[in-house]
Amino acid sequence: MSARISLNQATIRYADLATALHAARTVGIPAIGLWREPVAAVGIRTAAAWVAESGLRVSSLCRGGFFTDSSTTALADNRRAIEETATLAAAGAPGSAPVLVLVPGGLPNGDRDLAGARCRVRDMIAELVEDAAAAGVILAIEPMHPMYAADRGVVSTLAQALEVAEQFPPEVVGVVVDTFHIWWEPGLEAQIARAGRDGRIASYQVSDWVTPLPSDVLLARGMPGEGHIDLPAITRAVENAGYRGDVEVEIFNREFWETEPVSVAERTVKAVNATLGLGT
């Protein structure tokens, strides 16, 4: 199997941290993408100890961001997330990535100023850059599918995420390449190459686009190979751009959540091996 798969906790969302670590280890997945909520449920110190004990790499922490309200609460919470990212990456096996995934946030209630919200994302990142640099953490802006622009993420394309990221040093601000969000983007390959030139690809996340879209579009993702995305082509572009980190499988899908985690982890490994054409 590929030595670069990472199991993002969102794929087995109902599993607690211990169960998630166990599932990855059981099927031989060498890395895990962590989420703040299950980490908080056991406390950051215990979480770090368990991660160290697991021998797994940490490929990212999801998620900071939700900037568009521009509140000081959001800033304080993101600073905590930066510290957690540093702690967990330090606890992970060598090759762990101190990457904090940033979900930009949607429009504030009743606000239709999309351009203004997009500017606030940049302004809020500017506020966090010093803390991230001091902690050795990479802030990874995640462009989100335009169907989430109103209520979840106002940064809608990889090009747009790069325009923000490029205002900051590449060792502190990068981007997430998530196939589900950007597979449709015109000129995607060129944007991935652009991200690679500065070393801005902080995380590569894969899942597939299935149709018909399920009723809850937040849970609309499929296992690699089950949908319409040319995953080998995008993976090749990401590799050609110089990315050599872990490949996180992040699938929001209720059916998977209701399945026993080890079995989902097994399916994940099979799907990645059969679909991505990933270098080892």
Place this chain on the structure above:
Amino acid sequence: MSARISLNQATIRYADLATALHAARTVGIPAIGLWREPVAAVGIRTAAAWVAESGLRVSSLCRGGFFTDSSTTALADNRRAIEETATLAAAGAPGSAPVLVLVPGGLPNGDRDLAGARCRVRDMIAELVEDAAAAGVILAIEPMHPMYAADRGVVSTLAQALEVAEQFPPEVVGVVVDTFHIWWEPGLEAQIARAGRDGRIASYQVSDWVTPLPSDVLLARGMPGEGHIDLPAITRAVENAGYRGDVEVEIFNREFWETEPVSVAERTVKAVNATLGLGT
């Protein structure tokens, strides 16, 4: 009320052509956006006679396209649609627009070559340009929201639609600016201005983006003012780009479909007047 509202038949989809014409006239809407199916249900000659009798302008015919299968059937059907567009626009009141809205089509079954499908859209339009020019019809490429890229429309942004359109004369190939599809597009205002410079805005369609997204995303649209789109800003950009045609209200929404058509038409007029800041 604004003298430039057009009622797109999709807003009152369950109404037949006679009912739709009646609804628009009853509430004083001066134009109608027609669909091929209800026209075909009475036959093109009868439809044209009824349109002439109604005194309404025709603002567009929906829809041709569905190119990505690249079949000769698709070409023949589009040629029929071009003829229908010319006939209906000629039957409409002065100021009618001989505009055929083109929905590009999704990926063919089992095909993941999005770039290839996008090229076929251009190739198929090239096949139709001569017929359209001869009939005095404008082919209007409709960029569709990226959530439809797999199964309905592979042209995902106004910029991308313009890249195709600009390969042909502006009096034959234009674009549709539909707020629902492109409100999130980075640099939208610049793209609208670009479309205007060549006179490529063949149709302006409005509806709103509501959250949470309904379970069937094809029926996800709201009445102007009910959602997150800054409709006055986009309308201003379209006007600044020189567009002076009708403003079609096209709302796919089951609740409206199940409401009495005259009452939906009334709500449409009120919503447009209250929201768009449309010049008269």
